Amino acid sequence: MIDNEKVINEIGTPAYVYDVAAIEERIKYLREKLGASILYAVKANSFIVKEIEEEIDGYEICSKGEFDICNSLNVNRGKMVISGVHKDRPSIEEMMEKYDDIYKYTIESVNQWKLLTDVAKKYGRKIRTLIRLTSGNQFGVSPEDLKYIIAHNDESVIKIVGIEYFSGTQKHSIKKINKEADKLIDLIDSLREEFDFKVEEIEYGPGLPVFYYQGEEFDEEAFLDEVRLALDRIKEKGVKLSLEVGRSLVAKAGRYYSSVVDMKCNKNGNFIILDGGINHLVYYGGTLGMRIPHFQVIRVSEEKADGLNTFAPDEPVVGTEDENGLITYNLHGSLCTVNDILVKNINSKRLKIGDVFVFENVGAYSSTEGISLFLSRDLPKIALYQKDGSIKVVRDVIKTSDINIPRY
Ligand SMILES: Cc1ncc(COP(=O)(O)O)c(C=O)c1O
Numbered sequence: 001m002i003d004n005e006k007v008i009n010e011i012g013t014p015a016y017v018y019d020v021a022a023i024e025e026r027i028k029y030l031r032e033k034l035g036a037s038i039l040y041a042v043k044a045n046s047f048i049v050k051e052i053e054e055e056i057d058g059y060e061i062c063s064k065g066e067f068d069i070c071n072s073l074n075v076n077r078g079k080m081v082i083s084g085v086h087k088d089r090p091s092i093e094e095m096m097e098k099y100d101d102i103y104k105y106t107i108e109s110v111n112q113w114k115l116l117t118d119v120a121k122k123y124g125r126k127i128r129t130l131i132r133l134t135s136g137n138q139f140g141v142s143p144e145d146l147k148y149i150i151a152h153n154d155e156s157v158i159k160i161v162g163i164e165y166f167s168g169t170q171k172h173s174i175k176k177i178n179k180e181a182d183k184l185i186d187l188i189d190s191l192r193e194e195f196d197f198k199v200e201e202i203e204y205g206p207g208l209p210v211f212y213y214q215g216e217e218f219d220e221e222a223f224l225d226e227v228r229l230a231l232d233r234i235k236e237k238g239v240k241l242s243l244e245v246g247r248s249l250v251a252k253a254g255r256y257y258s259s260v261v262d263m264k265c266n267k268n269g270n271f272i273i274l275d276g277g278i279n280h281l282v283y284y285g286g287t288l289g290m291r292i293p294h295f296q297v298i299r300v301s302e303e304k305a306d307g308l309n310t311f312a313p314d315e316p317v318v319g320t321e322d323e324n325g326l327i328t329y330n331l332h333g334s335l336c337t338v339n340d341i342l343v344k345n346i347n348s349k350r351l352k353i354g355d356v357f358v359f360e361n362v363g364a365y366s367s368t369e370g371i372s373l374f375l376s377r378d379l380p381k382i383a384l385y386q387k388d389g390s391i392k393v394v395r396d397v398i399k400t401s402d403i404n405i406p407r408y
Contacts, residue, residue: 001019001022002017002019002255002385003389004255004257004296004298004356004358005298006389006391007255007257007383007385007391008257008298008300008356010391011381011383011391011393012257012259012381013257013258013259013275013276013356013380014256014257014258014259014274014275014276014280014380014381015256015257015380015381015382015383016254016255016256016257016280016362016366016367016380016381016382016383017254017255017257017382017383017384017385017391018045018047018048018250018253018254018363018382018383018384018385019253019254019255019363019385020048020051020052020253020384020385020386020387021385021387022252022253023048023051023052023249023250023253023363024051024052024055026248026249026250026252026253027040027052027055027056027249028055030208030224030243030245030248030249031057033221033224033225033228034224034227034228034231034243035228035231035232035235035241036231036235036241036242036243037057037058037240037241037242037243038056038057038242038243038245038249039056039057039058039059039060039081039203039242039243039244039245040052040056040058040059040060040244040245040246040249041060041062041205041244041245041246042059042060042061042062042066042069042070043062043066043246043365043368044246044247044249044250044251044363044364044365045246045250045254045363045364045365045367045368046066046069046070046368047367047382047384047394047395048250048253048363048384049069049070049073049075050073050074050075051384053075053076053079056079057079057242058079058080058081058103058242059075059079059080059081060081060083060203060205060244061080061081061082061083061084062083062084062085063084063086064088064091064094067080067082067091067095077099077101077102077103078101078102078103079103080102080103080104081103081104081105081106081130081203082095082102082104082105082106083105083106083108083132083164084106084108085108085138085139087105087108087112087115087116089115089119092115092116092119093119093122093123096119096120096122096123096125096127097123100125102127103128104127104128104129104130104161105127105128105129105130106129106130106131106132106164107129107130107131107132107141107149107160108132108139108140108141109141109145110141110145110148110149113129113131113149113153113158116129116158117153117154117157117158120157120158121157125157126156126157126158126159127157127158127159128159128161129158129159129160129161130160130161130162130163130164130201130203131146131149131150131160131162131163131164132163132164132165132166133146133163133164133165133183133184133187135165135166135167135168139166140164140165143187146163146187147191147194147195150191150195150197151195160197161200161201162199162200162201162202162203162239162240163184163187163188163199163201163202163203164202164203164204164205164244165180165183165184165202165203165204165205166204166205166207166244167180167205167207168207169207169209169246169247169284170207170209170210170247170284170285171206171207171208171209172209172218172223174223174226174227174230177206177226177227177230178230180204180206180230181230181231181233181234184202184204184234185233185234185237187199188202188234188237188239189237199237199239200239200240201239201240201241201242202234202239202240202241202242203242203243203244204231204234204241204242204243204244205243205244205245206227206231206243206245207247208224208227208245208247208248209247209248210247210248210251210252210284210361210364212251212283212284212285212286212291212293212294212361213283213285213286213291213292213293213294214291214292214293214294215292231243246364246365247284247364247365248364249364250363250364251361251362251363251364251365252360252361252363253363254361254362254363254364254366255358255359255360255362256276256280256281256358256359256362256366256380257356257357257358257359258274258275258276258280258281258333258356258357258359259274259275259300259354259355259356259357260272260273260274260351260352260353260354260355260356260357261273261274261275261334261353262353263318263329263351263353264318265316265318265319269328269329269330270318270319270327270328270329270330271329271330271332272329272330272331272332272351273332273333273334274331274332274333274334274342274357275334276333276334276342276380277332277333277334277335277340277342277370277377278333278335278339278340278341278342278370278371279333279334279335279340279370279371279372279373279374279375279377280333280366280367280370280372280379280380281333281342281359281362281366281370282365282366282369282370283361283362283366284365288339288341288344289330289331289341289342289343289344290344292343292345292346293343293359293360293361294359294360294361295343295357295358295359295360296357296358296360297348297351297355297356297357297358298355298356298358299352299354299355300354300355300356301354302354305352305353305354306353306354308353308354309352309353309354319350321350322347324347325349326347326348326349327347327348327349327350327351328345328346328347329345329346329347329348329351330343330344330345330346331343331344331346331357334375334377335371335374335375335377336375337374342359367380367382372400373400373403373404376399376400376401376404377400378397378398378399378400379395379397379398379400380397381393381395381396381397382394382395
């Protein structure tokens with residue numbers, strides 16, 4: 001369990017902190033509960049890939065950049081599934097020329113199949129592949145293209161071991177998951193009947209949901225029990241089942257820390273300015289701060305407030321307490337846009353400059369989905385809260401002005 005005071009004292013704000021032990025526990029829990037191997041979708045958070053290497057069954061890698069991150073950390077290539085809608089020749093050549101121990105590649109189009117075949121031949125490799133089935137968008141191939149590839153594949157170069165299927169994130173309808181299981185089962189059957197092709201492996205992304213906002217109720221255990229029943233039906237077809245999971249594996253293990261740096265009021269309300277903003281903090285489905293995520297406020301020592309919490313007797317104060325002693329505030333970030341609203345209308349005891357907001361459930365996607373280059377604000381530190389309770393900074397502050405500066 002992350003000790004907030006320790007984080008604030010040791011690394012300050014703004015910062016993200018990820019709880020390694022919580023992620024490991026979550027991998028074990030999902031594997032046990034769902035009865036399938038768990039692959040980690042690296043896009044959700046690349047900062048924890050090395051920490052989970054022992055526990056995780058594999059990694060779903062969707063770009064050359066993600067491959068380079070994992071490879072430079074010496075992640076076991078025997079756990080890597082190289083996926084992604086755009087596979088370019090130089091990247092695939094580099095991977096195949098240098099390494100013959102990458103676990104699998106996915107095929108997302110007829111052209112990717114041709115590219116993989118060509119490059120594998122060139123370097124004398126025999127590679128294992130999954131064909132990605134589309135869910136009707138730009139990802140994966142149609143059932144017709146999938147069958148074409150199976151019928152024309154050169155097995156001496158490309159071993160097709162099965163199907164990958166991911167149709168979207170934040171799925172909480174068991175009906176939808178059952179429909180997807182039916183679709184996969186039908187495909188397994190039809191490939192056997194039409195081509196005598198045995199699907200050995202299914203890699204399925206169930207898009208397990210995370211509930212980010214206050215007031216939401218969800219019985220996750222009951223939901224996962226239902227998901228298990230759908231997955232068991234797929235497994236009855238004699239396939240090895242792996243689940244690609246991102247959000248549900250890491251979201252709850254991350255916190256984002258941001259300090260109150262200024263406050264003011266006008267006829268439209270009380271405004272708190274934090275040292276972060278929508279450049280750092282993104283919650284799925286959270287638009288213009290209308291929904292309130294889970295957070296805590298930590299009061300730090302007055303010295304850090306630089307004297308700003310001391311007022312002259314006639315100085316106007318921000319906000320008036322209601323009968324419960326609470327003030328309504330809007331939380332804003334440090335960007336030059338009226339859209340930089342983190343949360344609207346929270347009721348809180350009187351806030352002070354230096355107070356630290358600890359936003360929960362930010363372990364997945366948050367550190368990469370924000371508009372982080374806007375206004376040349378610094379990127380926050382990223383730290384791991386390790387199993388022994390120590391905090392390890394794995395990325396220091398990055399000045400985005402270095403990226404946004406023209407170089408003559
Ligand atoms: C192919 C693929 N697999 C898995 C995931 C992870 O999804 P989630 O974070 O909902 O578990 C994604 C997310 O975009 C994806 O594109």
